[in-house]
Amino acid sequence: MNRQSRFLTYITIGLTLITSLTACNEDRVVLSNGSGFMTLGITCDPTAIAPDGSEIELFNPTDSQCSVSISDVDGIYSHTWESAADFPQIERYLEGTYDITVSYSSLEVEGIRSPCYMGTARVVVSSGETTRAAVTATLSNVPVRFITSDAFNSEFPSATLLLHTPGGSYIEVTSENQVAFMRPGNIAAYLSIALDNGKELVINPITIPAAKARYVYDLEFDYDKDSRVLSVEYNGAETQVRKSILIDEHIADSPSPTIMPIGFVPDSPISVTEGFYPSSGIGMDISTPSELSSLTLSINAPSLREASLPSETDLLNADSETLAKLSSAGLDIAGITPTGGLIEFNNLISSLVYRPGADNRSVFTIIATDIYGLSSAPVSLMVNTEEAKLDIQSVSRVEVGDPSVTLTIDAENISEQNCYAEISTDDGRHWEKTDILDITLNEEGLHEVAFAIPSGTATLSLRIVYCGQVRDTISIKRHSPAYSIEVDAFARVARIRIIPNDPELLSMITEYASIFISDTELPIISRDIENGYIMVMGLSSSTTYNFRSTIMTQPDENDFTSPVPATTEGTPSLPNCDFEDTKESIKYDDLPSGGRYSQNSVAIFNRQNFTTYHLSTPVKGWANTNAKTFCRGASNKNTWYMQPSVFSVTDAANGAYGVKLTSVGYDLNGPEIQPYLQESKPYTDYSKNIPEISHRAAGKLFLGEYSFNPESGEEVYKEGISFNARPLSLNGYYRFIPATNSRDERALIKVEVLGVHNGEETVLACKEYLLAFASGYTAFSVPIDYPVFGAKASSIRVMFSSSAKYGSIEQEDAGVALYFDPQTATATGNQLWVDNITLGY
Template identity: 25%
Template sequence: MIEYGLGKIMALWICVLGVLICASSCDSDRVLADGIGKLRLSLSADTTSLNKGINNSTKAAVSDEFEKFLTTADYKIRIVQQSDTVQSYDRFDEMPSEIELKEGAYTLIASKGDNLPSAFENPYFEGSTDFTVKAGMSTPIDVICTLGNARITVDYTEDFKEAYSDYTVLLSSAFTSGSLEIKKDETRPAYMQVAKEGSELGIAIRLKKITEDKEKTYKIPTPLSIERRQNIRLIFKTDGEALDGIGLEIILDDEMTNVTLNEGIPDFMWKPFEKPTLSPDDFTNGESFTIKVGKFEKSPTVGFAMPAGIASLCVKQWREDKENEEITYDLATDEGVTAALGKNFKWSVNGKANTNVKGERKTGQLFLKDAINSLEAPIEEDQTYTYHYEFSGVDATGKAHTTNVLGVTVVVQPAGQPIITFDGFPEATIIEGDDMSKEQLATFDAEGLIDATKTTLTINDGTEDKVYHIMTNASALSNDWGISVESNSTANAIVKFPKDFSSRLEAPQEGSRTYTYTLHLEDKNGRNYQMEKTLIVKAPVFELAPSDNGGDVFARRAILRAVMSVGHKERLSFQYKKANATNWENVTNQLKQTDNVHFVDTLKGLQALSDYDIRVVYKGVKYRMSDPIRLSTEDEQSLSNGDFEGDWSSKTISGLINGANIFVSRVTLTSNEPVGWSSVNAKTFSNKSNISSTYNTVPSTMKVDGKTGFGVRLRTVGWDNSAGNTATICYHASAGKLFLGSYSFDHSNNSEMYNYGLPFTARPSSVRAQYKYTPYSGDSFKAWAIILNKENGIETELGRGQLIKGDALSNWTELTFPIIYTNLTKKATHMYIVFSSSANCSENESTESDKLKELLDKGTEVDGYTHHEGSNLYIDEVELIYE
């Protein structure tokens, strides 16, 4: 054992680190020599199975087995060129992040574990990829390692364990020299080596019956093809397909394959067979039925139990007056199956219907009703036909164990006239694409048996007849028209018109089309019955309804209108596209019906100042559409000075207030049109010469710090232009108002004049702003917006929005209220927005003396003076929203 002192170890590490640093520095500065490239490897592991069946993972089931393989640090790495190992690393974490290789083609193999031919608890993971190195280039590769062998487990059903006292499964492959033995109590998974292209797995079982001392070995005749990464489960059983022999279910991941070890009855069955028997149900042996063909309602059934399997199952039939024409149908032969089905016999065994029963075991049933209802009947009224049936079987033991024999007699009465029962369609007229209100059945009854060559359904669509033989052309009738045919015997048939069959019927481009259905029934005696029914299909009638003066089209949305006099709302919709686009898009909002014929939808998400084509479509059998109409969207006009960073004026009142920042009303120099925001300061903040107190020098609208930059403070104030007031008396009260428009006030008679509105040609959908509010005595503030049309001396309100709130807010908060348009016949010419510190005043008056005076704090000190003051509203960042 070699020992080092601490100082020597540290000195050694310093030397090593120095060498590494120098090497790294030299490497980073060195230019690769000609013909040399670099490789960078990213390595991961995937523990999921091959997933040949449904998408499932073995990870949950074998997490303990595979957990360590998710860690890639200890994977071995080999780089191979033409079967020669160029470089190798015992651990991935010891491999440099980049390695140099000569220019050329290589294969990288990463692995973990031992790839043994066969072993228990021995998963082996591997991943490989081919890559090419080019001179002077760095090549990155990703390798994912997965299970490189196959995982195999063995289970046994409970009845198998009861039948055998000892058993061992034997597995072999081309890689093994012998067999891997999995004994009955073994629970560990076995792992088998698998070639890259797959391998064949030999399966055998060595077992001993409970009643015997001698073991026997049975081998699966065909090897099982397996692949790498598969999770294979073998389940041995005794019942199922092999009954009392041996059966095997193989589950490859989640895909199950059933394999039977024996052919016929094996010699190692562990219990004797019971005697094969036939049993009558809904009739007694030898019973006689008297019937009218097609009208027999009983359901006689022959049950058969043959535990040893079926060698033959025979039906013998003869008519009393034609004993030389005796016929036998053996359901264990293909010929007998075809003949019996032609006579409308039905049977079932082991979940299989109407197939060859040879070798089938356990129990089954033979159904007689449809065969009896298909017997030929006499025409003469005084004549009957008597038919005899005899049923028997032999099992497959090879010892010719026969069943008991059952018999039944059927007396067939004379055939009546054929008849079709059909009430016609529940609606005489429909619109194209409509379903019927209920399913309708046309019943064909022929006691003389249906003549399949002459019984037809003829459909005329107004231009031509299409003839279908219902007994032989049922599939074509279903494919063409959605009409189905059901028939259990040659005496009866049902033509079914489902509710949705009518949705296939087309109308002309305009008007209606009449479909005629001719039902013709003929029996084998030449007698017939015929009826005719009609169904009228109307074309839908609809069109776009353009709005007056384009008032339905906003900046980002449009109201779409349609008129439909014939049709259904659920099939009507709108489509749109930009004027220069090719493809139409569906309007996905909710279509609304305003009355019997008018329909409205809203198209959102448009762009301002753009052209769009609009059309209305109707989805029936055909895709019908109107002629398009072109719409032009409005501009998104912005709000001037909504951030309140401009248009401030100062006003000085000698001896009272110097340079107060307030809003004053402004108008253009050439007209009386207002150009911006206004307030009622002209009323509450006066510089008249007769003012002798401070109670009428209170600005109600002032400049303050806003959410960003400047904002506006609106306050409810008391004022008076009369001398002699005291601090506790208030003769007048007004709400602070901020609005788009102009304002004037006459102090001589206390009269005011509002001129709301600025020129504005857009129609916003809502107003948004930032606000704070300090209410007094339960007051609320109010905000509203009005969109107007002023033309020819007439003012028309187009839309309005309003908000009233009373909660106290000390922090800036967003408010939004929508504008509801009630008049879409005109375009906008003017718009105004109003903010009021109190909701207790009308739109055209800021003074409500009695109510507002109750909402004032008498004698409040504000701005260094004693005033009467109520609620305070702060507003900033007012903007218009378009959507």
């Protein structure tokens, strides 16, 4: 949140309050709206603590030379003024706690006349109050002075002191009038002197450990020419250390380690575009006559800090983990040993990254020290990292289904191997690298780059990553390809047909399309992606809707197809679907049951069994085949030849009645049944003679009409009733017991819906459904599918059959299974009970 938006919320309130205050008895304006005023007072303390404990005054910056930063502790608001003079002294802030920092220069800047001052304060802004924030900035770095005796100056008039903190530069101090300002911590002091023999000697006589900010440290050097002893001591207010070094013949005459720069001039920056290698090899060749004790690398490279590289490393004594980090960053130190070797920087330089608004100069410094304490002069490689230009100029239009997007990119000095793109489909929460498919250069000299994109309809985020840094991010909105829809409305569902302008996109559009009525998205039951159909639910019967479609996940109005009006069908039921309406249709008293038989083994045939039938069947549109199986026109009337195959029973799933269907044998011209003579005890109360029966039939109950001509033996089915809806299922309850001698038998349900298609009546849907053994009433559901799009129903056929081997008289004679039972004098097979039939919409 920027400063302006933080404050503007209250401008209107403030103006109203100020306008209404015609007179005030106090200097402050009292507020009561959750905000208050803040003023700032800055003091710079220019003093430092000298070695004797006294305070000495150094440079005192003015307020305008200091910067001010303010932020709230919640992390919502922050702002920086480069000059404290620009800080608004009467400004309104929301009540809360704020941290204020005042600074001059930076601790990262070391050198002569480079003091750094810093101060912080935490203030609480209260509602209706004016808060005074007072911040005192004090010296944050370490002043170091180079003090030499007359004897030292006489012997070494051109001596130079090099001061170094880990990861920092080597700061030259040449006179007592100079004060070097260094970072707190360990400060190594290297002395560079010229000996009588002309040798340039660099030694590290002393290191100031844990130097404290604001404390002055004097490094005092003396030399006794007679004893050739160089003495040095550092004095601070809290510490004093003295050391001596004998400049003997061995030190005076032994060559020091040397570092030869390769491909660059020390302290003269080279410029390299980020992601590229230098035009020539860059390195440092270390040589030494004596074995090295240390080889210290200092790194001051802001773009490498994220790699967690140490700011300073002794390459000869570092642990393997540290050396592996340096190697991974690109520094080639494989050839380094205590006897010297070559350090190559090319790979490391190519990993440097330009950072807008930051210091893009990197410094790599090496200093070598041998086992006798002789050091090389430090050699610094300075690299200015230049920005590689990479700007996205335009993005191609992307339609859903497109496998790629083309970006027009203005790119200069780009290393392709360091450039790639990442894509997010969830508003930048997760990113995945994507492939570059093609790169061409257009007439304007811009790069046309094609990137692979994932399938889907969501808006994409694409970002260009160069040298591991995100350079540009864009949003890619996918557009819907042109298509329209047609609607086939059922009662509570609808089938939508997708009609794309480009037939090649049919499957893709069907896969992603959503269906709406007004602004409400409908639940999807199924998708036929190959053929372009979508089945939706959530509709009410006999209702007109406007259907429209989109394939976009966050659509606007332009992403929808044109609305298509459609009216859903009604939800009619089948007539007498619970079979409660019945009519007595079979009444026959004393029908002979089997043949005559004797009472015992005497051939007197004076016994005859009879059966009486008073049976009802469902009415109101339901027909059956009893006219055939229980034909009163049979020439030999007997239960062997006359059997009812369909009748109502009180064994019901719901209500008073169900219907039982039985496979039976029948014969219109059954032969005479020979009398039966009992052979021996035990004697039976029925005839065991079983006649030949000509026909077999499945018990069938169906919607429509049925007639049978006993003289010709022909039957006529007029199946179906008028019906103006298309149910999706036929449901109900059944029991089924297969024939005693054929347990693998199945019963059957057949459903057909008819309608007019292309000017002719045709079957719109047909389903046969087999029923297996069920000792008690069991639910069934027969799904009904409609392959013909848009054709409306005109009639429906529903048939229940006790045998799956139904058909013509000849087909049933050949296929229906029967069991011949002389005790009941019947030939029967499968038994099917059905009840409570409903239609699902």
